[in-house]
Amino acid sequence: MSDPLVGGVTAAVVGVSDFAPHLDLFCGQLGFEVTAEGTVPAEDATRLWGAGVGPVEAKLLTAAGAASGRIHLVRVGEPPADAEHPHTLDLGLAGIDVYTKDIEATHDQLVAAGYPWASRPATFEVPLGNKVVPVTEGFCLAPDGTDVVFVQPANARDTAAWDADPARPYTELTSVVCHVPDFDAELRFWGAEGLGMSVWYDVEFSSPGLEAMADLPAGTRMRLAFVSAADGSTARIEITHVADNPRGVDRRARQRPARNLGHTGWSVRTRDLDQALARATASGATVTCAPFEATTPLHGTARIAAVDTPNGIAVELFQPAGRAG
Template identity: 60%
Template sequence: MSEHGPDPLVEGITAAIIGARDLGPHLDFFGERLGYEVAAQGVVPAAVADALWGTGQADLDVVALAAAGADTGRVHLVKVPEPLAPAAQPHNLDDGLIGIDMYAKDIQTAHARFAEAGIDWSTPPATYGVAVGEHEVMVTQGVCPAPDGTAVVFVQPAAVRGTAAWEADPGRLYTELTSVVCHVPDADAEVAFWGPDGLGMSVWYDVTFSSPGFDTVAGLPPGTRMRLAFLAGEKTARIEVTSAEGEHRVDRRPGQRPGRSLGHSGWTVRTRDLGAALETVRRTGGQVAGAPVRTDDPLHGRATAASATTPNGISVTLYEPR
């Protein structure tokens, strides 16, 4: 119990789940280019994978990737034998999971190194402003396509906010995942689900803004008004909940399921109390997909895990170490 009330049930997004046809290209991208290390690898047994994700009677090959040994902000690679749909990079107006973000020490150098390797960024580095209260926060970022439709957003921050990788190794070029992004039709419900009265993350800011620079970076129609709620726990990754006024584009949520979909397909979240977390999921408008299952695998360790969806249908695997 903290001096401000009950301890949060979650500390942040432990990992983004990335579905892969072949693990090799992802290991090249995140490992060779971005400096992530293999923290664990092996299989999620068929019984566990099926109980959590409905994947059937096959073990799933998986790799947990970490930056400088950070136990959060990880990338969980899952080899998908039979994808629900072809790989496709989401647009910022599509409903569902969008990009995964990390800090870059020098974004212009990062962009140049990728160009030298023949990898074009879908959005070159650009700077834009976001109005937060009476202040304008300047953001410099670029978007790089990763394998299987994954969008990696590199951010060079004006002010660095807690990153375990840079605390452990200040000389690194890239951090762990600093945030994950979802675009949803009901932002109020998503913020309530993750926020102080839900799973316990803090709302750092919640703004609605329009910015020509952001329209360009995000590929939006000019004058788009976007709501951005930024939720944070004690550890990375944080959550960016976005919702644009007007018509949304493709609804990607039905095709974004861990172990069954390619690219950014879900989030892994460690909790101190799985039973209380699942009660909170139900209370705040989410759904629990099935009974908890005991496991000992490379992604969760020795744990009890359960699958859930947020009020907007985002797939979340909650687990409590044991």
């Protein structure tokens, strides 16, 4: 297999009804910065996200200039009335993850600022090789149905934001999470047979601590894989699957970028868009937007296309101008 066509998730796409509450959270509380903003023209927005979206206001948020783990805020012109928070058992996109140095302080700070949590942070154990390691997490119920999962790992991996500014309390996005019915198909799409990312963790486990934090039935067994760049330096994808899912809702049809609120898609930089699309379709993806050239506040000047993964997750692929295949 040739060199990977993508490294990791460049940005999570988050649909908003109003920018202000998200800017208060991500910039005011978590230290992200608005590094680009503007409007995606109607013609380009229609190509990328489908007919009827019109011109789309957008803002690009980064943490300490990190090249991945970014947030694309896109304003939804006529959002649906509901903006429900996904449950861990729901099919489709789930949380966007951020490392914190002190999760208890984070919880108290954000609750006091008006951002409720599903529960207090909880610690649970996950298998890692021949041992288990503790992870402490908590779900913050952010605006417009967005779940922000704060993670205080026992041994934090390197992140670009903490490398650039070790004093920061928070990182860029460290993971984006999806719960899919066909786990192996999603793994093939992103892994060596598909876009070339590395699968460095693939386990099935249960944990009472996870059940308490994520409101799961007792005895729930979850399969979890981490997919990322080979060196783990970019925002990774967490693919999850619960067999015999007892009560999950399928949210995938309501998670469309620029049409719905909350975590609705991913944007991924590629070194060769044509090869990436060929590899994606061979791995079971559906092309929803053929390649076109545009300049947007989210992608810069680039060739852009869009696909749905084998499990219906919306992904924008873009090749920046001047980056040859």
